[in-house]
Each structure stands twice: as C-alpha cells, then as structure tokens.
Amino acid sequence: MLTREKLIEKALLLLALSAIGSLALITIFIFLEGLPIILKTGLSHFIFGAHWAPTKGHFGILAMILSSLYVTLGALIFGVPLALGCAIVLAEFAPPSLTRILKPTIELLAGIPSVVYGFLGVILLVPLIRTYLGGPGLSLLAASLILGIMILPTVISISIDAMHAVPTLYREGSIALGATQWQTVRKLVLPAARSGIITAIILGMGRAIGETMAVIMVAGNALSIPTSILDSVRTLTANIALELGYASGAHREALFATGIVLFIIIMILNTAATLIAGRR
Amino acid sequence: MNPDIITIRHLDLYYGRFHALKNINVSFARQRITALIGPSGCGKSTLLRVLNRMNDLIDGVSITGQVLIDGENIYHRETNLMQLRKKVGMVFQRPNPFPLSIYDNIVYGPTLHGRPNRNQLEEILVRSLKAVHLWDELKDRLGQSALSLTEEQQQRLCIARLLAVEPEILLMDEPCSALDPLATLQLEDLMQELAKAYTIIIVTHNMQQAARVSSDTGFMLLGDLVEFGPTSAIFTRPRDERTEDYISGKYG
Missing domain, CATH: 1.20.5 (Single alpha-helices involved in coiled-coils or other helix-helix interfaces)
Incomplete structure (x- = not known):
C-alpha cells in the first residue's frame, strides 16, 4: 500500500x-x-534602433516596442475605468444573486477567441473610426479599444475577488460609524483591496501586450513610430506572427530576439503582480 | 429630560419566516449600562442590532413595532440612517480596526460626517485616545498600522474610533469575548467610566460580567425578553423561573 x-x-x-x-x-x-x-x-x-529592414540587415525594433507599449497603455486607459466600475458595482452594490449570474457571464468574455474580437473590430470599429475620425481606421486607437475590451474579464474578475476578500467585519465597522455604502467602498474597501486590484491591472497589461491575432487584424501593421492615435501600428507580437512564415537566417533569429524582449517584459509584469499580491 | 433614552414597543423581528424577536417591550436608561444576557441564539445580538438598524444589511429581515430614541421612531421612513448610526455607535465582538494607520482609524468617522480641519482632527484624536487610555501608549506611533496592536488595544481603538464621532449610545456586542481575563477587567473599568457620559447597552454571555458592570439587566430566551429589571434584583430575586434556572446554571 x-x-x-x-x-x-x-x-x-x-x-x-x-x-x-x-x-x-x-x-x-x-x-x-x-x-x-x-x-x-x-x-x-x-x-x-528605429530601422527594421530584416532582409537588408537592419534589426531595430524600437517602433514595435513603442507600438506595443502605446497599444497596451491605450487598452488600460479604456479598459481599467470600465473594469473597476463594473467590479465595484458587482462586488459591493449589486444584489449577490445578480453578481452570481453576471460574474460568470463576464468571465465568458475571456473564452471568446481573439480572432472573433479582431473580426468585430474590422467590420464594426475600423469603419467607424475611418468615417468619423479619419485616417486608415486600422489604427492604434482601434487596437487599444479592442484590447481594452479583451482585458475586461481579467481585471474585473480579479478585482471582484480582491474586494470580496476584504472582511465583512470592516464593512460593518464602517457602516456602523454612519458611512454610506459609497463612502465605505471609497475609503475602506478600495484601499484594503488595493494590492489585489493592482495585480488585476498588471495581469490585464500582460494580456494586452501579449495579444496577437486581434491586434494584427485591427492595427494596420505599418512599420513606423506612431505620431497619432489614428496611425497604423505594428506591435512586437504582430511582427513575429506576420514575418515568421517567410523569415530565414538572421531575420528568423531577429524574430526570436523580439520574442526574448516580449518574454522579459511579461516576466517583469508577472513578477511585479506576484510581489504586489504577496504584500499585505 | 426623560430618564429613558430608548423605548421599544411591540417589536417583532423575522428573518424570513423565523420569528427572532417576539413582542419586545422595554426601556433603557440614559447614561447607564444595560446588559442583555441569555444563551446563544436567544436574539440578544439581534435586539442590539435593531437599535442602530444594522439588521437592515441582512436580506429578508422584516420588523414591526416602534423603537423610540429620544422620542423619535428610528424605523420611520424618513430616518437618516447615517445620523442614526453616528448617534448610536457599535463595538463588535471581534476587534475590527480598519487596515489603516492608527491615526486614520480615528479620523475615519469624523471625516465621513464633515470636513474638520487639521486642528480639529488633532483635538478629536487626542480626546478620543485619551478617553480609552491609549494616548500615552500610542502617541508616538500614530502612523503605524492599527493591525499591529494587541487585541485589547485594538478593541480600545475601536471604542476610540467610535467616540470620535461623538455618539450618545454605545452598543457593545460581546466586546470582551476576544480578550483575556485581565484585559476584560480593564475594559469593564473603561465601560464604567464611559457610562458617566454615554448610554451603554452590552450583550454578553458572561453572567458575571453583566453582574459586575450593569445597572439593569434583561434576560432573553428564544426571542422573548423574559425578564428585565435592576441587575441586583435579576441576580438575587428573579421573578421568572426560567431566569432563575439560567442564572443558577441549569442551562445555557
């Protein structure tokens, strides 16, 4: 035995x-x-190096690094306020029965293949941007908006867990002092859940910076440092996916090197998330 | 001034279909300590939470009857719950200082109800901490987390946090159950001091504690307030057989 x-x-x-x-x-x-x-x-x-011409031996990926960072930043600007608002409502204000239905529904968003997000971006969002804001439509803005939606389930779900982890005893103490529910959330629950919420945002960042397919479909993939949110951009991930099929020799190695840069960025983000989550 | 600060008339409370408080009629005296005793599940904590409407937070609670505090029915539709809870503060069974600094714990309440300036906050801080005898111990470490304090200090801090919003009534729900015997005695001394300025209602399962600190005692059983009267009378000449059986330790 x-x-x-x-x-x-x-x-x-x-x-x-x-x-x-x-x-x-x-x-x-x-x-x-x-x-x-x-x-x-x-x-x-x-x-x-800002010049990427792999067939001619120029391997500078600055444009792609900046594009990845801008797209991720844009995703956070759109996604985080939405996600936090949603998480606060579901964790603190909505009746528990509603949260039990809505939270799994939001988590379903994470299960939708990214190509579907990209597809929706191309047929809905890109024409809107082209018509009303100008430019090619395939742009930094489009990629940011799509990624902003794609990070919602991660940020919402982990933020709700962080707020639920704040003991009821604290909430009761605050309410018993005459605080309104909103005052309790703002002054007590959010500060107490801060490390969990920051972790949620960092994991959302990791998701945004690593996303490939949806970004390829809506970002336009032009190889230049963007000067406007309506410019077409190519991210690190998009570049690897687009070029690996025909790359060979030094070009192929340079794509793997791009992978190293991504790998290190994601490692830094995840380590930061773990460190912050562990701090109490 | 009416010597009774709280009057409860024909109070019934249901959790869903469970009849948790049955036709309670009682008055609590101003600036006295009133103890509510009885075995677990008898409704004493529920009755306490009627007085600051903390039961409102629980789904499926329905309440009928009147609860008058200074002559005002707190279950009136237009009652301002924030004002009510400022006036009727609560100390919980487990010390629940917020995960903030000692300073922020004390100023938490005052900044909910107004915009006191730095000097006023300083004054509130010193007064509240002195009232619970924590000032000398803590005055040099106000920036530290309140969670770094001992259980007894935490419970005192919770009382100080309450005093900072200038309540009139202090509800204490088994405030000593997390404390050792010595700390319990010290907290009881504090209650006696506070009763000079505040009305205190304390729920306790510790009969000796009720006998030591309170002027009046109510004995509750299965949702009924069986007997209410001066503590000395309840403990020496109970009128109801059930009270006598509980006090003599036949059950509970």
Whole structure:
C-alpha cells in the first residue's frame, strides 16, 4: 500500500515538473535562437534602433516596442475605468444573486477567441473610426479599444475577488460609524483591496501586450513610430506572427530576439503582480 | 429630560419566516449600562442590532413595532440612517480596526460626517485616545498600522474610533469575548467610566460580567425578553423561573 502511495506521489511530482520543464525548454530555446543576433547587432542598437529592414540587415525594433507599449497603455486607459466600475458595482452594490449570474457571464468574455474580437473590430470599429475620425481606421486607437475590451474579464474578475476578500467585519465597522455604502467602498474597501486590484491591472497589461491575432487584424501593421492615435501600428507580437512564415537566417533569429524582449517584459509584469499580491 | 433614552414597543423581528424577536417591550436608561444576557441564539445580538438598524444589511429581515430614541421612531421612513448610526455607535465582538494607520482609524468617522480641519482632527484624536487610555501608549506611533496592536488595544481603538464621532449610545456586542481575563477587567473599568457620559447597552454571555458592570439587566430566551429589571434584583430575586434556572446554571 505504502509503495503504491509513493509511486503516485512520484508520478504527480513528475507531472508538476513537466509544466515547469516546458517553461524551461521554451526559455532556453528562444534565448538560444535569439541571443546571437542581439549580441551581433548590439543590445542598444536592437532595442533603440528605429530601422527594421530584416532582409537588408537592419534589426531595430524600437517602433514595435513603442507600438506595443502605446497599444497596451491605450487598452488600460479604456479598459481599467470600465473594469473597476463594473467590479465595484458587482462586488459591493449589486444584489449577490445578480453578481452570481453576471460574474460568470463576464468571465465568458475571456473564452471568446481573439480572432472573433479582431473580426468585430474590422467590420464594426475600423469603419467607424475611418468615417468619423479619419485616417486608415486600422489604427492604434482601434487596437487599444479592442484590447481594452479583451482585458475586461481579467481585471474585473480579479478585482471582484480582491474586494470580496476584504472582511465583512470592516464593512460593518464602517457602516456602523454612519458611512454610506459609497463612502465605505471609497475609503475602506478600495484601499484594503488595493494590492489585489493592482495585480488585476498588471495581469490585464500582460494580456494586452501579449495579444496577437486581434491586434494584427485591427492595427494596420505599418512599420513606423506612431505620431497619432489614428496611425497604423505594428506591435512586437504582430511582427513575429506576420514575418515568421517567410523569415530565414538572421531575420528568423531577429524574430526570436523580439520574442526574448516580449518574454522579459511579461516576466517583469508577472513578477511585479506576484510581489504586489504577496504584500499585505 | 426623560430618564429613558430608548423605548421599544411591540417589536417583532423575522428573518424570513423565523420569528427572532417576539413582542419586545422595554426601556433603557440614559447614561447607564444595560446588559442583555441569555444563551446563544436567544436574539440578544439581534435586539442590539435593531437599535442602530444594522439588521437592515441582512436580506429578508422584516420588523414591526416602534423603537423610540429620544422620542423619535428610528424605523420611520424618513430616518437618516447615517445620523442614526453616528448617534448610536457599535463595538463588535471581534476587534475590527480598519487596515489603516492608527491615526486614520480615528479620523475615519469624523471625516465621513464633515470636513474638520487639521486642528480639529488633532483635538478629536487626542480626546478620543485619551478617553480609552491609549494616548500615552500610542502617541508616538500614530502612523503605524492599527493591525499591529494587541487585541485589547485594538478593541480600545475601536471604542476610540467610535467616540470620535461623538455618539450618545454605545452598543457593545460581546466586546470582551476576544480578550483575556485581565484585559476584560480593564475594559469593564473603561465601560464604567464611559457610562458617566454615554448610554451603554452590552450583550454578553458572561453572567458575571453583566453582574459586575450593569445597572439593569434583561434576560432573553428564544426571542422573548423574559425578564428585565435592576441587575441586583435579576441576580438575587428573579421573578421568572426560567431566569432563575439560567442564572443558577441549569442551562445555557
């Protein structure tokens, strides 16, 4: 009996390690593939170079880094206020029966394939922007709006959990001092849930910066540093997906190097989220 | 001035279909300590929460009857709940300081109800903390988290936080149940002091505590207020057999 128990324990451990193993493999692989070209081009040249002409040997990804950052920032500007408002209503004001229905519904948003978001963006949002705001329509603005919606389920769901984790005892104490429900939320629940909410926003950021398909479909993918929100942009992820099919040699390595940059950005975000969530 | 600050008439309370308080009629005296005793589930905490309408937060509660505080029915449609709860403060079973600094805990209430300036807040801070004998211990660490205090200090801080909004009535729901015997005695001393200026209603399952601190005692059982009177009379010459059985330890 005991040996069988041990055996199962070992098998489970192996399964757990396999997940970490694949992470390690991915890391090693992209670094092996991508690092040589960074070293050859020079790190600062690679990151701060604005000229990307891989077939001619120019590997500067600054335009794409900036585009990724702008698109992510835009997604936060649109998505976070909406998500927080929604989370506050569902966590604090809506009757629990309504929250029980609405929260899973919002979480369904996360299950919609990103190509569907992109499709909706192309047929609904892009023409609207082109008609009413000008420019090509396929733009930084379109990508930000679509991503703003795509990060909603992540930010809402984790924010609600963070607010629910604030003990009822605190709320009662506040109400018993004569606070209104809104005062209680603003002065007590939000500060108490702050680390959870920041974590939610950072994870939303990670989702926005890593999103590929929807962005390719609505961002226009022009290779330049955007000067207006109506400009067409190409993000880091979009560039990898668009060019990997025909890239070879140094070009292919440069795409892996782009992957390294993304990998490091996401690692930083996730580490920050974990550190903040762990702080109480 | 009417010596009774609170008068309850024909109060019935239901949680859904459960009849939790049955035709309660009683008056509580001003600037006295009144204790409500009885076994678990007898409705004493529910009765306490009737007085600041904290039961309103629970779904499915229905209440009939009158609760007059200074002659005003607090269950009138136009009652301002914020004003009511400012006047009728509550101390909870488990100390519940907010996860903020000691300073922010004290100024929390006053800034809900107005815009006091820095000097006024300072004055409130000193007065409230002195009233619960925490000032000397805490005056140099006001910026620290209130959660770093001991349980007894936390409960005192909760009382100070309450005093900061200048209530008239303090509802205490088993305020010593998280405290050790020595801390309990010290908190009881504080209650006696506070009763000079405030009306205190305390719910306790500790009969000795009721006997030590209160002027009047009510004994509750299964939603009935079985007997109410001066504490000395309740404990030495109870009129109702059920009170006598409870006090002599036959059940509960």
